[in-house]
Amino acid sequence: MNLTPVFVNIFAIGCLVLSFVKDKQKTKQAVKIAVKMFINILPTLLLIVVLVGLLLGFVPHAIISKFMGDQSGIVGIFVSALLGAILYIPSIVAFPLAASFLKAGASITTVAIFITTLTMIGFVTLPLEIKELGKKIALLRNGVSILLAILIGVIIGAIL
Amino acid sequence: MKQSQKLKQRKEIIKSWLFFVASLAFTILLLLIFPDRQTAVLKSSWQIFMEMIVILPAVMLLIGFFAVWVPNEMVVKLLGKTSGIKGIGLSLLFGALPTGPLYIAFPLSAALISKGARVSNIVIFLSAWACIKIPQEMVELQFLGVRFMALRLGLTIIFVIIMGVFIEQIVEPKATQKGKK
Incomplete structure (x- = not known):
């Protein structure tokens, strides 16, 4: 199994806790940036999901x-x-x-x-x-x- | 300026949604014509979706933290006056740390030039901003493996430094002479 996601998620949660302890306002802002980014990138992400399906399923x-x-x-x-x-x-x-x-x-x-x-x-x-x-x-x-x-x-x- | 950029971004997002819907419709049509490919396509799509969804939210959160805790003004202030090896190192670091699309980095670089930063540092800063991002490298690590990621990162850093020095030589040979003194 690939351990990278586990490590990255633990790291992100660690940063979240640390940031929250230091400055609630800034943490809120950071989460807001992340959510906005996710919404913006969602169509591209879904497009890639479809394209990869096409690529691996159809293109010889x-x-x-x-x-x-x-x-x-x-x-x-x-x-x-x-x-x-x-x-x-x-x-x-x-x-x-x-x-x-x-x-x-x-x-x-x-x-x-x-x-x-x-x-x-x-x-x-x-x-x-x-x-x-x-x-x-x-x-x-x-x-x-x-x-x-x-x-x-x-x-x-x-x-x- | 900011307003028009926002509008442009919104247009881009709508375009992406349209692309997605069109490709989805195309895929569904293809799958109706070739039903024997359904398992292969669905399996590949599902797999890549799962691989992305376990890592991308965490990466975006990290990008958010970098954006908030490493303000751009700080970068400009520190990079404007350093040179030599320290300047190269800081340019790499400050290119890799803060986050945002490349078009944010251009005005920053212009501000750096007006503050007297060297061309080599600007080029290194811009290139590091474009392709050496710490959260993004974690995604590369997951999808392409540690050897690929480490090798590409190492080579990129070396070549970006060489490119910075090289472009400075062409653009303003005198400044380099001055820097050497």
């Missing part, structure tokens, strides 16, 4: 392996890097999705690239980044991040 193993599997090579790297850069999914629900991709036949390399570009790069948020930090820094950061994500994925794939 062969197709996933062809585009994201061990033999997918450069195609797999580009598909996963691009997918991660374009999509805008909160990372806490992206990890379960990524795990399902692994189950469906994707390689560790492509999944690692997908997660890394998904979190580090945002095509959706790029205009805002340019506005706040200037074109040079924003474009450099996003561009270099794509290369780094690919490098990270390839290294992880080689080691694991």
